[in-house]
Amino acid sequence: MIVCLLSATQCIAQQEMDENYVSHIVRTLSADEMMGREAFTPGADMAADFLSKEFETSQLDKFPGLTSYKQQFDMYSLATESMHVNINGTDVATDDVFAIVDQEELSWNNPEEVKVMKVGESERLPDIFRQASAQEDDVLILVHTSHKDIFARYKQYFDRGARKFEVNKEKDIVVVITEHTELEQMKVMIKNSVSTASLTNVIGVIPGKRSEEIVLFSGHYDHIGYQPTVEGDSIANGANDDASGTAAVMALAKYFKGKAQPERTLYFVAFAAEEIGGFGSQYFSRQLNPDHIVAMFNIEMIGKPAVDGPNSAWITGFDKSDFGQLLQKSVEGTVYKFYADPYPDQNLFYRSDNATLARLGVPAHSISTTPIDVDKDYHQVSDEYETLNMSHLTNTVKAIAKAAEGMVSGESTPTRVDKSTVD
Numbered sequence: 001m002i003v004c005l006l007s008a009t010q011c012i013a014q015q016e017m018d019e020n021y022v023s024h025i026v027r028t029l030s031a032d033e034m035m036g037r038e039a040f041t042p043g044a045d046m047a048a049d050f051l052s053k054e055f056e057t058s059q060l061d062k063f064p065g066l067t068s069y070k071q072q073f074d075m076y077s078l079a080t081e082s083m084h085v086n087i088n089g090t091d092v093a094t095d096d097v098f099a100i101v102d103q104e105e106l107s108w109n110n111p112e113e114v115k116v117m118k119v120g121e122s123e124r125l126p127d128i129f130r131q132a133s134a135q136e137d138d139v140l141i142l143v144h145t146s147h148k149d150i151f152a153r154y155k156q157y158f159d160r161g162a163r164k165f166e167v168n169k170e171k172d173i174v175v176v177i178t179e180h181t182e183l184e185q186m187k188v189m190i191k192n193s194v195s196t197a198s199l200t201n202v203i204g205v206i207p208g209k210r211s212e213e214i215v216l217f218s219g220h221y222d223h224i225g226y227q228p229t230v231e232g233d234s235i236a237n238g239a240n241d242d243a244s245g246t247a248a249v250m251a252l253a254k255y256f257k258g259k260a261q262p263e264r265t266l267y268f269v270a271f272a273a274e275e276i277g278g279f280g281s282q283y284f285s286r287q288l289n290p291d292h293i294v295a296m297f298n299i300e301m302i303g304k305p306a307v308d309g310p311n312s313a314w315i316t317g318f319d320k321s322d323f324g325q326l327l328q329k330s331v332e333g334t335v336y337k338f339y340a341d342p343y344p345d346q347n348l349f350y351r352s353d354n355a356t357l358a359r360l361g362v363p364a365h366s367i368s369t370t371p372i373d374v375d376k377d378y379h380q381v382s383d384e385y386e387t388l389n390m391s392h393l394t395n396t397v398k399a400i401a402k403a404a405e406g407m408v409s410g411e412s413t414p415t416r417v418d419k420s421t422v423d
Contacts, residue, residue, distance in 0.1 A: 336399040
């Protein structure tokens with residue numbers, strides 16, 4: 001039974017949103033055959049193929065410049081192969097060094113080649129590191145040994161290597177924990193191994209009458225792959241995270257394709273690699289003018305009802321633009337409601353692909369319903385299709401479709417995000 005969220009006349013139109021179709025997308029993406037859809041794996045490639053065929057079936061247009069629905073791009077992985085650091089004539093143990101080097105080889109032999117920054121006993125490594133990252137010059141950071149615990153955490157993170165869109169010489173940072181407070185001489189030699197692998201965004205387009213005014217609907221189709229467990233099931237299927245959001249994107253594409261040509265152009269994007277750094281949304285944002293994106297509906301984990309009830313959804317970054325207020329106004333007179341993210345301590349505005357576009361000024365927000373603070377299935381192998389409420393999920397997609405009408409028609413335009421307020 002379809003529960004009507006809207007008025008009687010609106011409900012007739014909204015019933016075109018098919019729960020069976022939404023269920024089909026979620027069930028397929030979260031099947032064991034997809035192997036958890038981890039980026040850079042065959043499972044993620046299978047998911048991209050499936051979504052591409054769905055856009056083809058829905059007869060969407062392709063992203064400008066592409067000959068298919070797949071936006072493929074290469075990522076370079078850099079990992080330290082060898083490292084030798086000598087400060088003031090003393091060799092530094094590898095456990096006392098980490099580096100962010102965006103090239104195959106680094107060689108420093110003169111203190112004048114770099115900017116030296118220091119983290120004394122009374123200073124904070126995060127503060128100095130942030131300042132170093134903002135510098136245009138190469139930076140050597142000398143860290144007092146009293147900061148060994150936080151240094152170790154930083155080292156553990158950066159020793160995992162880095163993924164980049166390009167391998168070139170821009171700026172390098174080397175961080176050393178040492179008793180030396182002054183730099184008289186140095187020798188730093190680091191060699192990285194470099195490998196290449198591709199990722200794929202999946203994009204469908206409905207051209208509008210205004211080609212340079214874009215409303216973007218998005219969700220990420222990747223998940224975290226295999227997770228060792230004692231119970232035997234090791235596949236983290238990611239039904240809620242974020243097969244649910246991806247299914248919403250596909251259903252919205254099919255829904256709007258069945259309508260008259262929209263005033264604004266509509267993009268529907270299934271992003272790659274959100275779970276490992278948002279590389280899909282980063283690459284996508286470089287391929288077009290972000291000033292042309294009027295609004296971004298990023299849909300994350302809508303397979304479970306919110307604490308406020310089954311007809312409610314929350315919006316991250318509610319204070320960053322009036323996007324949320326416009327959605328609230330759009331569903332007045334219905335049983336559905338949108339409200340501000342109730343979990344501010346979780347920092348969720350920055351934990352999905354919307355943050356990439358928001359940093360460029362786009363009114364980009366995530367819409368979710370899952371009680372993330374208590375959800376026992378988040379990033380677990382238990383995030384299975386059977387744990388989701390498909391009627392709720394479909395009703396949420398219907399409400400998003402209704403809420404987006406004003407932005408799609410050009411009748412409403414959210415304020416831009418102030419880039420200075422986005423970290």
